[in-house]
Amino acid sequence: MTTRTFRITVRGVFDGLSTEQRAELLTGAAEHDVLQAAFTAEGHLSYDLAARPAFTFRFLDEGEAEEDILDAVERAETAATSWLAGRGYGFKRLRAQGEDLSQAPLGKRQRRAIAQSATP
Template identity: 30%
Template structure:
């Protein structure tokens, strides 16, 4: 049995070909998706600003350590793509940054 690791993944992307309905909904909710939305959750937390150019999702992924960070990134991007499709928002250029919390070194102050 493989060891499970917990990964924090930031998936960044660009909005693409947003419909007028998408733009209206995103702008109506922009205050709920600013700095206060910057937290990691299993379902993913969406953050963006009023310019509607870029967005980020912060996702917690649990995956086999043997599969590594590449698999964690792929799983997170899959969740983000599903969430954005369900909302009906266009996107492109997804890229991920992965941190393995189980191998992260913590420097404690003495």
């Protein structure tokens, strides 16, 4: 069996942050900048609290079957919830979505590379 790679995005909104929590998040904002966002196994948090209270966690997971994405999404949502709750950050409207990269459409360069490798 082949290994499938899943990208899971968990989005939500910070809710009811204290002044201290908000200051803590603003202090760490450079580390969580959207421009440095990446999909990682442990999850990468990005936000721009100065602009709006929304956040995004990006997770990378693997599975062998198409239905394994459901478990991957659940693990990602649990990890995001644990991270937030462990720091006492309130949140709402948490939603998660997964993408199986083996099902993602090929980009123009990928299609060209495949066409060139198939030509004798």
